[in-house]
Amino acid sequence: MKALIVDDEKHVREGIRLLGEWEENGICEIYEAGNGEEAILLIEKFKPEIIFSDMKMPKMDGTQLLEWIKEHRPNSKTIVVTGYDDYQYMRKAIHFGSSDYLLKPVDPSILNTTLEKVVKDWKMEEEERNSKVSSTQLINEMKPVYRDRKLTQLMNSDFIKEDAYEEFGLHLSQNYTVVLVRVGGKTIEKFQGDRDLAYFTVLNIINEILLENECGIGFRYLSNKGEIVIIFWDKFTQIETLLVQIYITLKNGLGISCPIAVGIQVNNRSMLIDSYEHAKKVLLNSNILDVKERRVYMLETQPSPALRSLMAYSSSIELAIQAGEIEAFGDVIQQIIGDFTKDGYLSFQQLLHFENEYLVISRRWYKNYNISIEISDQIEKRVDIFFNQDGTFQLEEFEERIKREIVVFLKKVKRSSIQKNTNIIYNIEKYLQANFDRDVKLQEISEQFYISREYISRKFKQEFQVNISDYLISIRMKKAKSLLKNSQLRIYEIATMIGYQDDKYFRKVFKKVEGITPNEYRAEYVNK
Secondary structure, three states: EEEEEEEEOOHHOOOHHHHOHHHHHHEEEEEEEEHHHHHHHHHHHHHOEEEEEEEOOOOHHHHHHHHHHHHHHOOEEEEEEEEOHHHHHHHHHHHHHOOEEEEEOOHHHHHHHHHHHHOOOOHHHHHHHHHHOOHEEEEOOOOOOOOOOOOOHHHHHOOOOOHHHHHHHHHHHHHHEEEOOOOOOOOHOOOOOOOHHHHOOOOOHHHHHHHHHEEEEEEEEOOOOOOEEEEEEEOHHHHHHHHHHHHHHHHHOOOOOOEEEEEEOOHHHHHHHHHHHHHHHHOOOOOOOOOOOOEEEOOOOOOOOOOOOOOHHHHHHHHHHHOHHHHHHHHHHHHHHHHHOOOOOOOOHHHHHHHHHHHHHHHHHHHHOOOOOOOOOHHHHHHHOOOOOOOOOOHHHHHHHHHHHHHHHHHHHHHHHHHHHHHHHHHHHHHHHHHOOOOOOOHHHHHOOOEEEEEHHHHHHHHOOOOOOHHHHHHHHHHHHHHHOOOOOOOHHHHHHHEEEEEEHHHHHHHHOOOOOOOHHHHHHOOO
8 A cells, every 4th residue: 555645844744754653554655745736746646545634735735635636536545634723624624535634743643543544444445446346337337427537547547457448438459649629618608508518419429430430439538628539549541531520520510619639649558648748739839820621730840839928028018007098008919919929820828828927917916006806717718718610719809808908907096096095185184183283294294105295285185175284274273263162271272282382373373264363252152
C-alpha cells in the first residue's frame, strides 16, 4: 500500500512520516506534497490508498483537495491533520468523506490508531469491490457514462485488463491515433443547455460512422470539459476523409460546428496521451479567423507562434482609464487587435490567453477603484458565444463586448468618484462643526484630507452654496444664539467660547449677520 502526506510545513510532514507505524500496517511507499496541486499530481501518478492532508494550504487548500479526491479517487481514505479546531473545517472534512480529523501537534498513539483503522477499512472495502467484479455486472455497467470513464482512465494510462478492451469498444492494435473534437458553447445551446444530451447526440453520429468503418471509437473525455476523443486503431490513411464526413454530418444535420484536430500516430496504448496532447496543440493553434467550410485540422507543420501578452499594454490602458472616456480607448483597442491578429491569424490558444489576462486586468482595476464586480471566470464560456455556426470567430462582436464592458466600468468609476468626493466634502463639513471654536485655515483642511485648497473651496461651495469662512461664521452665530439664552454668561465669555478673542469683533460680526447686537438678541429672547 501507499500513503501521501500533504502539508505546506515540511516539519509537519517529517513528523508524521517519523511517527507513523507504516510497515506494521502494510504501507511500503510514502510520498509528500506541499499543497493540493502537488498532491493531485502525485495521486494521479502513484494512486495512494491513504492520504493525510492539512486544511489550510497555499494554491489549493485541503477542502478543495478533499473535494477533488472524492470525485476522482473516491476509494482512497483521507485523514485531516490540522492546527485549526474549527467546526467549519471539521464539517467540510466530514462532508467530503474524511475518515478522521486530527489536531496538531499530532499525538503518536492517536495517529497510529487512526492509521490502523483506515487501513483496515480500506482493505474491507477493497474486498467488497473485488467481489462485485463479475462478467455479468461488467456487461450491465457497459453504459456510455461508464465507458467514457474507463476510456478516459485508459487515456491517462490507468491499467485496464486486456480482455476488457473490446467490451469498451476499443480494439487492440499495433498503432493508434487520437483525434480531438471540441464541443463548444454554441453546440450546447442547440440542445437548450442540456450538456448530456448534446454529447449523447454528437457521439451517436461519430460512432455510427466509425462503426461502419470498424476503425475507431469516440467517447466523452471526462478529464476536460467540452471535449470528445476518438481513438483510431485502423484505416489511418482514411482518417481525414472520415473526419470530414463526421464534421459535415454534424454541421448539416445539427447545424453545429465542432472543430476536429488530429494527433500523431503512436505504437503503444500508454502513449495515447501523447497523441491527445498533440491533437490539443493542433486545435489550440488553429486560426479561428479563417472562414472554412470544414474545420478539420491535420498535423501541424510549423512551430507554434509565441503568445502575445495583454500586460504589455498596461501603461496605455492606464492612461485611457485616467482620461475617463471610451474614446480614449479607441487607439489602444485598435492597436491591441491589430497586434493580436497580425496577418489575419488568431489562434484559439491566443484568444483564451487574451481573455484570461483581460479578466485579470479588469479585476485589478475594479479593485483599485474599490468597485464590486461580477464577471464569470469561465473563460471558454465567455468566448464561445462569439463563434458563429460555421465555427468562425466574430472579432467585431468580441470587440464590441469589450467596449461595452469598458463603458460600464468607466460609468461606475465616475459614480464612485462623485460619491467619494461628496463624502469628502461632508466629512469636511463635520470637521468644521467639530472645530468651530478655533481659527481653521484652508491649508489645515487640505493637509487633513489630502486634497488641494482650490478643489475644497470649489466643491464646498457647490455643495453648500456658501464658502467655508461664511459657513464657519454661520456655525459660530448659531452657537452664540444658543449661549445668549443663558443670562449668566457674559458677552466676552460667549465670544471666547465660540472662537473670538476680541468680544468687540464678535459683537460686530453678530450684528452684521443677525441685524441686531448680542445684547439686543438676549433682551429680545428674555422678554419672550
